[in-house]
Amino acid sequence: MSAVTTSNSFRPDIEGLRALAVSGVVAFHFGLTQLPGGFVGVDIFFVISGYLITRHLQQEIARHGTVNLWTFYARRARRLLPASLFVILVTLVAGYFILAPSEQQLYSKGALFASTYIINLWLIRWSLDYFAVDASNNPFIHFWSLSVEEQFYLAWPALLLLFARMRPGKHGVLLLMIGVAVISFALCAWLTTVSQPWAFYFSPLRAWEFALGGLASMAVLNNWSRRFSYSPAMGWLGLVMIIAAYLSVSEESAFPGFIALIPAAGTVMVLLSGVHESLLGPRRILALAPMQLTGKLSYSLYLWHWPVIVYGTMLIPDLTLIHRVLLLVLTFALSLFSYHFVENPIRQNKWLVAGTRRSLVFAGLLTVTGVTVAYASATLAKHNLTPQQQAILETAERPSAVRAKDKSCVLDLETVKPKPCVFGAQSSSETVVLFGDSHADHWSTPLVDIAEKDNLRLVTYLKSSCRATRITTRDSKLRREYTECNDWRELALKEILAMKPRTVIISQLAISNLPNEIGDPSEFAARKQQWAQGLKSTVETLGNAGINVVFIRDVPTHTSYLDKCVARALWQKRDPSVCDTPRAAAADDNDARIEEGIISGIKNARYVDMTNFFCSDTRCHAMIDGKLTFRDRHHIATPYAESLAAPLERAIFKQSIAGGVKVQPISDKNPEKRAAFQLQ
Template identity: 85%
Template sequence: MSAVTASKTFRPDIEGLRALAVSGVIAFHFGYTGLPGGFVGVDIFFVISGYLITQHLQQEIAKHGTVNLWTFYARRARRLLPASLFVILVTLVAGYFILAPSEQQLYSKGALFASTYIINLWLIRWSLDYFAVDATNNPFIHFWSLSVEEQFYLAWPALLLLFTRIRPGKHGVFLLMAAVAAVSFALCAWLTAVSQPWAFYFSPLRAWEFALGGLASMALLNNWAKRFPYSPAMGWIGLALIAIAYLRVSEQGPFPGFVALVPAIGTVMVLLSGVHQSTYGPRALLAIKPAQWIGKLSYSLYLWHWPVIVYAAMLVPDLTSVQRILLMLLTLALSIFSYRFVENPIRRNAWLMVSTRRSLAFAALLTMTGVTVGYASATLAKRNLSPQQEMILETAERPSTVRATDKSCVLDLETVKPKPCVFGSASSNTKVVLFGDSHADHWSTPLVDIAKKDNIRLVTYLKSSCRATRITTRDSKLRRDYTECNDWRELAIKEIIAMKPHTVIISQLSISHLTDEIGDPSEYSARKKEWADGIRSTVEVLSNAGIKVVFLRDVPTHTSYLDKCVARALWQGRDPSVCDTPRSAAADDGDAETEKGIISGIKNARYIDMTEFFCSNTICHAMIDGKLTFRDRHHIATPYAESLAAPLERAIFKQTIAGSVKSEPVSEKNL
């Protein structure tokens, strides 16, 4: 993140705060689980920037009565643009050898938007959750915070001048700034629950953090310390709040919202306390040489750390602790290089510093270079899309038959009222229901083909991320308990029973994925019992209504996104088998045995296991017969799903429609 020299009086504790902030961010992104809230280091940077920029602007207004905006923008451009463009260019070049052409095409757009400091707006439009797993593939996503800062630098000086004109005097400006902070925070807190990407990425909704820093700087500049002593104890309390945020805040919870107040207020308290050069306050701790050194490198460290870990994880999916330490050293080496040979030389270049126009023209040149190279990279990547690469891309993007027919047949997160969709023969007396989440939906493609062939009326009850099992889960996007799922499930079960179908086919995300939703491993045993009871409850209520139930075992989960992994492997000249996953890591055979035991004890219920069509005894395959098995980590690719119609028909319908209730796994030998 950026460093700002806003005062003639150097504050070493601020440099130490930068070191603390960037260390938290790097630890989080490098997978150090001891600091689950390390990402709040970005919020610390926002508060620091607000503090220093406001202090600088207030001093200039006090001295000259105004702010020379062009000179201000020129200084910011010299400080930020050279290093960021250098990292963007190196990242694009490295990406040419590592990323598949389809990824190069997408992420080159990220480079273009990062060069113009509007990537945060692109990410909102892309509706990409910062904490979603697929976000880890984007080597430019971390530029969102730099975009927010640049947008702040663009708007804040003019806003501060406006405040000065509207309400002259220190109290008037302070109150207007406080009002901005209050409105921004209120909207941010509200949208965190309503639309988290907007709350996270949109700069006006992060303005309250910059404004808090600005309010702290005004308090010090106006010498209000006489009324309120900024004691060393305040600094220690502030550091404690930051530590609490690092240790207790989690990506699983709603963020930024109210939670972001903890590190932001903690930073303000450290900034206020640091004005006193007391040996008893945290200022001395933050001023130690290692912290000063890291603080000076913080901007370069922030720029480099993310593409380094992203590309490394692509090349070596299971990084060891030693490898991660080596990657940190590589990040440090790159940061030192860019700091010494790019960042500082251009920032302090006498020829640029002597003229605001030169600096602004140079900034425009750098920006256009980033845009041009990003566009050229995307164009080149499109030309490199071979037929095989296009096939993988098409496979990954091709929806199931149900989604292709009517997207609304798979309900979104908020919708509660069930929407049954009919496929196959609408007039058939043989009614079959497909019930579950997206893991039921990916079986809809072969089931619709079977229904058309065998004169079956297939009715789907599908809802995103909502298991048929009666269990309350936590949704990662809603960042809360998924109560809409509970309501939908009960309404759907009621409708299904009233429909009196011949068979209900249940498919859903398995228990193994609950570990991602729990957070605390000690709760796993209790949740596993809830899961078992929930399966039994759902299946029994259908069975007791005289309905046959087929429970499809969940599909394997791969360690990598197969579409991206296979495309990269082919681009790099490697065999797609490098994307295979050991069965022990993918198939959850133990949980499947538990499920099978539950289902086998319920009348009219049968357990079907199709795992043999994805895995051998030891390996779960990325490609079979030239087809991609999964479009991501655990959703069957539609073309491969089509090829499973015949074995799925034999496994389910030849026995179920005939009245068999045998409970046995399906294997190649059985078929």
């Protein structure tokens, strides 16, 4: 026999589910690659919230025929806002010492939107911007799910109360929830393939997960177990579905969409199975002491873990396992502190509990405080934006010569029809073509200077994330095979062949990045062979037509975003050389030798290696001659690209660079120039 819990009973299995949810999220963000889908823990939280809130509201409607909305909002405010504001304030203060002023200014906006529970809307706009700064540096990005929950808490009670007052019949609320679930899920699944940021961040498109929890709650309240058996097997199956999602879903998946059904449905099954206190179900495992402690701290753990790992990675870019364990310990310590000294004391404060108006006024004060401090932080950051910091910011933001003329000259992901853009001497009989992706575009700045000086006609064929090599890759933003690239490449090659230019210059993202663009790592060896064949095919097509082909080796890829890293280093009074990357990690010389062997064996083709303008024998440098080398991890900063016009001209048009190139450190005791390097 198994006992059935009453609707008001404490459910230790729900606390265990919270532990499972937050553990997945923390493991994912702390870099546990064995759980690539740990982020779906957020979906578990959404279903649990829908279950608990619907249960509470339905019970109140059953007892009193209505819901006291203000009392409900007051309880939610006491539960969520104090800990949230505390984390926001501490994160802002810590950011003053860790982040560069330009980052402080930007992320203070995140703090402001987090304080007003609309950061998810800000992130939609940010995610849709192709040139948006790296989201992994934003210490407030995880507040998006809290904003979605707050928006749910605001709308759901009012909607249920409206239906209760309309008295639509016995199954009115049930039909409401089914309708919300079906419509929300259908739109979510559709937009996942059309505009994934909307499907991911927009609360109405996540409402189906809350509605699923609500339906599970109604099943328990209406004792549907008389008709359906909530067996232990259902709970185990649900748990398996959650674990399967953790193990199989990844950032490359079309998420949320249909895939989110797996953890959401699994959570519903565990919730329903837990109604029975069965010795055979997963309830006993979820009720274990470690799970209960973690579940109790789940809200605080979720709040703290992200800023801890973000700031930890900024201070120690190459985190070891020991570093990550220490950061996890720090996360638990901060969570325990805020739970016992902020979250619980304020939630249970007798003076606040005694008056709904007091709690609401207090919530308003917390919100105003968050907004005020965030605004003050942004203002202070603007004041601290010194000329040196401003110069780094302007360097990173300065577009290439092509983008400065017309951003559309570098095609977006979905455009197929080539757009040739002409620079230099428009009527010259000497035509040179630049062909490739954004890694060709960053060479456009010195090439435009060369074209103008030498009376050349420079024509560009450029497309974002699209190599000149004939190979099909997956695009991380489209989350599918990048077929538009294949179509554009063939059309561009056809136009280039018809143009019969003197020279075609090719540059593109290195093959060493290919593992990030294929679904199964075991396919890499075969894909590498396809890459070699595709590279040979493209270059031979041009070379056999009598066109000179110059293939520029790809630039190094740094471990950190150099604009931010250098700005932080200067703000922290550290040497910018801390942002250098070991050459072995930044530039794959073995793949380059293979690439050079392919090119050198093709008629009319040459291979140009400019790596020594970025790296010494051991390190690739963040600054050279006092200039920032890259605006991010692997796109050349435009001012530094300008300085390479003369050696690039010699390399491409004069066959070789006489005497070779060496990058040597300057022996200078001035901290600001210690990381500067000379070209000799």
